Amino acid sequence: MAAEKLAQAAEALGIDMKVETQGSIGAENVFSDNDVIDADGIIIAADKDVDRSRFAGKKVLAVGVAEGIHHPERLIEQVQKAPVQGAGGGGGDATPPSSAGGSGKERSVAYKALMNGVSYMIPFVVVGGLLIAISLALGGHATPEGYTIPKDSFWLDVNNIGVAGFTLMIPILSGYIAYAIGDRPALVPGMIGGWIAAHGELYGSPKAGAGFIGAIVTGFLAGYLVLWIKKVKVPKFVRPIMPIIVIPIVATSVLGLLFINLIGKPISWVFTHLTDWLSGMTGTSAILLGAILGLMIAFDMGGPVNKTAFLFGAGLIATGNQTVMGMCAAAIPVMPLGQGLATLIRRRLYSEQERETGMAALFMGMFGISEGAIPFAAARPAQVIPANMLGGAVAGAIAGLAGVEDAVPHGGPIVAVLGAVGGVPMFFLAVAIGTVVTAITTNALIDVKERRTRGAGAPAPVSVGVGVDALVPEPALVGVGAGGVAGGVRTETALTSPPPPAAEQPEPAEPAEDDVLSGYLTVQTVKVQLSADSKEDAIREMAAMLAGTGKVADRDALVAAAFAREDQGTTGLGEEIAIPHAKTDAVTAPIVGFARSAEGVEWGSLDGTKAKLIFMITVPEAAAGDEHLRILALLSRKLMDSGFRERLTGASDEAAILDVLREIQ
Numbered sequence: 001m002a003a004e005k006l007a008q009a010a011e012a013l014g015i016d017m018k019v020e021t022q023g024s025i026g027a028e029n030v031f032s033d034n035d036v037i038d039a040d041g042i043i044i045a046a047d048k049d050v051d052r053s054r055f056a057g058k059k060v061l062a063v064g065v066a067e068g069i070h071h072p073e074r075l076i077e078q079v080q081k082a083p084v085q086g087a088g089g090g091g092g093d094a095t096p097p098s099s100a101g102g103s104g105k106e107r108s109v110a111y112k113a114l115m116n117g118v119s120y121m122i123p124f125v126v127v128g129g130l131l132i133a134i135s136l137a138l139g140g141h142a143t144p145e146g147y148t149i150p151k152d153s154f155w156l157d158v159n160n161i162g163v164a165g166f167t168l169m170i171p172i173l174s175g176y177i178a179y180a181i182g183d184r185p186a187l188v189p190g191m192i193g194g195w196i197a198a199h200g201e202l203y204g205s206p207k208a209g210a211g212f213i214g215a216i217v218t219g220f221l222a223g224y225l226v227l228w229i230k231k232v233k234v235p236k237f238v239r240p241i242m243p244i245i246v247i248p249i250v251a252t253s254v255l256g257l258l259f260i261n262l263i264g265k266p267i268s269w270v271f272t273h274l275t276d277w278l279s280g281m282t283g284t285s286a287i288l289l290g291a292i293l294g295l296m297i298a299f300d301m302g303g304p305v306n307k308t309a310f311l312f313g314a315g316l317i318a319t320g321n322q323t324v325m326g327m328c329a330a331a332i333p334v335m336p337l338g339q340g341l342a343t344l345i346r347r348r349l350y351s352e353q354e355r356e357t358g359m360a361a362l363f364m365g366m367f368g369i370s371e372g373a374i375p376f377a378a379a380r381p382a383q384v385i386p387a388n389m390l391g392g393a394v395a396g397a398i399a400g401l402a403g404v405e406d407a408v409p410h411g412g413p414i415v416a417v418l419g420a421v422g423g424v425p426m427f428f429l430a431v432a433i434g435t436v437v438t439a440i441t442t443n444a445l446i447d448v449k450e451r452r453t454r455g456a457g458a459p460a461p462v463s464v465g466v467g468v469d470a471l472v473p474e475p476a477l478v479g480v481g482a483g484g485v486a487g488g489v490r491t492e493t494a495l496t497s498p499p500p501p502a503a504e505q506p507e508p509a510e511p512a513e514d515d516v517l518s519g520y521l522t523v524q525t526v527k528v529q530l531s532a533d534s535k536e537d538a539i540r541e542m543a544a545m546l547a548g549t550g551k552v553a554d555r556d557a558l559v560a561a562a563f564a565r566e567d568q569g570t571t572g573l574g575e576e577i578a579i580p581h582a583k584t585d586a587v588t589a590p591i592v593g594f595a596r597s598a599e600g601v602e603w604g605s606l607d608g609t610k611a612k613l614i615f616m617i618t619v620p621e622a623a624a625g626d627e628h629l630r631i632l633a634l635l636s637r638k639l640m641d642s643g644f645r646e647r648l649t650g651a652s653d654e655a656a657i658l659d660v661l662r663e664i665q
Contacts, residue, residue, distance in 0.1 A: 002045045002068030008636050009072035017076075041079035043068070046112075052085050060085040069574075069606065109181060110220070117177035117219055118379045122353065124172055125375055126360040128165025133367040135159035136414065166371060170198040170212060173378060174219040181223025182230070185243045189226065189251035193218030196259050200304070203264025210267050211303025212374045216381075218259060225251045267304050278312045286323065286400035293324070294331035294396025294434070298388040301335060301370045301377065314409035322422065326404035329368070329421065330430040331392040332411025336365035336372030337431070338391050338438025339384065346443040348604050349450075352569060354379075365435075368412025376442075383449060387441035395434025402426035516661045517631060520592040524549050526654045526661075527595035530614070538601050539563065539580055542616040546591045557586035558618060572605030577639050581617035581632065590619040592631060594661065596649070613639070613648060638664045 003019045010017035018035055021028045031054075036042075041059040044050050045068030052060060061082040067075060139155025141148060149156045171194035178190025196202050197214030210217070229247050238246070278293075296309035310332075313325035343350045343358030350358065357375050364372030377384040405422035408415060413431065421427050516522070527545055532538040539562045547555045561582035565571065572578045578601070593616040600610025617631050638644055644663060651657040 002065050002072075004636075005069050005072040006043065006045070006075070008633055009076055011633060012637060013073065013076060015076055041082060042085075043075050043079050045075070055085045058085055059083070066606075113177045113180035113220070113223060114216070115379060116180035117173045117175075117216075118375055119353070120176040121169055121173040121378065122357050122375045124165045124169040125371060126357060128162045128167075128169060129364040129369050129372050130360060131158055131162030131165065133162075133364055133369060135162060136367050140414075141418075167198070169371070169374070170209075170215045171195045173212060174215040174222070177216065177219025178222035178226065181220070182226030183243075185230075185247040186223045186226035186251065188248040189255050190219050190222040192252050193222050193255045193259060196256055196264075200264070200267065203260045203267065209303070210264070211300045211306070212378055213300050213303055214259075214263075214267070216378065217263070218255060221258070222251060222255050225255060278308070286327075286403070287397045288400075289324070290327040290330075290396035290398070290400025291393040292396070293327045294334075294392035294394065295389045297328055297331040297370070297396070298335050298392030299385065301374055301388075306370070310409070313406075317407065317409060322405035322407055323400070323403055325406040325409060326421065326423070326427070327396045327399045329406040329411035329415055330395040330399035330404060330427055331434065332368045332370050333365040333413060333431055334391045334395045334434035334438055335370050335377075335388045336361040337435040338388065339373045339376040339442065340365060341435055341439035342376075342442040345439055346447075348570075348606065348608055349443060349446050366412060367414045368410050370411075380446065383445035384442055387438050387445060390441050391434040391436075391438030394437050395430045398430035398433060399427060402430070404430065516658060517592050517634065517664060518590075520590045520631065521594060521658075521661060522549070523654050523658060525591060525593040526657050527593070528653060528657065530595045530597045530601070532597070532601065533599065535566065535578075535601055535603050535611075536563070538595070538597070538611075538614060539566075539616070542580075542593050542595055542614065545595070546587075546593050546616065546618060549591055551589045551591050552587050552618075554586040558582060558584055561586060562616070562618075570604035570606075572603030572609075572611055573636070573639070574605045574607035574609060575639070575645070576600065576609045576612040577615075577645075578603040578605070578611035578613075579615045579617065579632065579635060581619075583619055583621055585621050587618045587620055590617075590631070592617050594657065596657075613645060634664050 003021055007017060007019055009015075018031065018039075019029060020031050031039075036054060036058065039058060041061065042055045044052070044060065044062040045065050046062070050062075052062075059079055059082040061075060061079040063075060135149060135155040135158040139149045139153045139159070141150070149159050171191040174194025174197065175187050175191030178186035178193075194215040197210040197218050200209040226247055229250060230242075234242060234246075293309045293313065296305045299305045310328055313328035316322075316324045340358040340360075340362030343355045347355060354376070361372035361376070373384070373388060377388065402423055404427045406415060406420060407422070408420045410420070413428070415421055416424050416427050525546055525548075527542070530538055530541055532541045540559055543552070543555050543559045543562065546552055546558070552558055561584035562580050565582055566580065571580045595614050595616075597610075597612050597614065600612045601614070603611040605611065615635055617635075619631075644660070647660045647663075648657065651660050
């Protein structure tokens with residue numbers, strides 16, 4: 001959406017602009033060296049760090065994605081006065097250019113670094129977690145030692161591959177946090193520091209490493225340590241080897257020794273003393289013990305606190321006490337299930353990548369893989385960790401109250417399905433309630449944060465994946481927010497000329513009945529009131545209306561094309577507007593439809609508003625270039641006029657609506 005808004009603003013202002021996008025599928029429409037050389041300025045609209053080294057010597061304006069969506073014209077004006085990017089300018093540029101005017105428009109270095117680490121970690125979590133879950137589902141067996149796979153089984157190899165992905169997850173998180181702060185020299189110390197954090201045997205905690213929280217700590221320490229070393233003045237002949245030898249070796253050694261000898265010791269102490277403390281609570285209230293174990297299980301998901309609770313419950317199975325493990329088993333899946341459910345309940349709060357990760361987390365939760373929630377906790381620790389702990393405590397307390405038992409040291413619905421759980425109905429009730437509590441609390445806390453951000457005068461945080469197929473050459477899918485948008489602005493002389501004097505201007509012709517958007521929108525394609533109450537039903541209803549023109553050869557194919565476009569990213573523009581569109585040979589000529597919804601349809605718009613004014617654009621593949629873009633640009637520009645939207649909302653019937661729509665020129 002930021003890409004689309006910037007391109008539209010540039011066209012309206014007579015500016016030649018090229019937009020590059022960076023997302024989870026990589027960079028699209030990448031600037032060539034000549035593009036950068038010819039550009040008068042560079043706009044970076046991103047919520048994560050973007051390498052600026054290639055823009056040295058150019059005016060660079062860096063803002064958040066939301067600014068690109070809401071104020072594109074202002075950005076184009078501001079970039080002409082932006083500071084010049086110096087040499088260096090990597091991901092950890094110590095003096096990044098700032099946006100002129102206003103605060104909170106560019107994310108902090110710490111936020112960008114954290115999101116950089118999370119974005120690189122997510123594929124490892126998803127691949128590792130799903131492979132482990134699949135191998136356990138198809139080749140695992142419940143045993144007194146846990147949920148295991150026979151040694152001679154093919155599924156053991158699949159499981160080991162998944163474990164390798166999980167093993168790399170923590171170093172990747174740490175390494176790319178460090179990289180975003182200190183650039184390439186920080187990558188090695190960050191990854192090695194993360195590896196040390198994940199392997200507690202290196203600092204006296206063989207049963208539990210520091211987990212993802214330890215990785216965040218080592219990532220930031222490595223990044224800022226490298227920045228500090230970079231500031232040390234060294235002889236000229238040493239400078240070439242500083243980034244590839246001196247800085248990585250010094251930073252890695254200092255960080256590793258610091259973690260092993262100073263930071264790691266408290267982790268070992270916590271593990272030992274928490275175990276002793278829990279041992280003294282076995283005779284207390286089952287509800288209280290279940291709540292405490294649930295809190296611990298949910299806190300760090302594989303870290304020392306989580307492992308303490310899990311191993312405490314697992315150790316009591318051999319003594320004949322299976323209720324403690326039952327409490328743990330109910331809490332273990334709550335985090336991934338809750339975060340996955342949260343992405344389904346309030347989709348607008350999450351990026352496309354996060355929604356995809358949420359689906360994977362739901363699957364992992366079914367198999368008791370709590371690490372499926374780590375990407376969410378790492379990205380929003382202040383909102384996700386408390387929500388996880390509350391849901392885990394509720395699940396553990398209900399399981400304790402009901403006397404749920406688990407005969408194997410594993411958790412999640414899978415152990416109940418395979419008969420290892422006693423009190424199955426209450427086990428599933430505990431998991432379900434804990435999951436719902438986690439999801440609702442997570443979304444509520446995120447929503448509170450967004451409202452506070454907007455109340456402080458800063459733009460609402462936006463992280464989305466959008467397919468701007470009308471504006472970007474193939475491949476059409478672009479990522480905005482998970483990566484960012486960089487717009488190269490090139491101003492051309494004599495692009496516009498002043499309008500002729502009023503006396504010379506021809507008299508406007510009387511509008512013909514079918515001249516709305518070149519005749520593509522007619523009384524046949526206007527609907528005063530939609531009956532649909534969901535996005536999918538609205539698209540189907542509008543496709544049926546367009547089919548009445550006789551220009552739709554295959555209505556089902558048209559609907560499928562519109563759905564495919566929505567899968568790339570929402571076409572809800574905000575301000576109660578949605579413009580679903582499709583390029584497909586299911587139509588024989590361009591058609592535009594318009595419909596209103598009094599109650600509004602949830603369209604996943606960035607501002608959270610329901611769509612009440614809905615335009616549907618359909619063009620054949622042969623007309624998918626200039627004509628598609630022209631229609632979309634005309635609509636988008638006119639819909640920015642609040643007065644036009646009010647007149648369109650207040651029009652009484654099809655004829656009145658057409659009269660208002662004729663204002664689109």
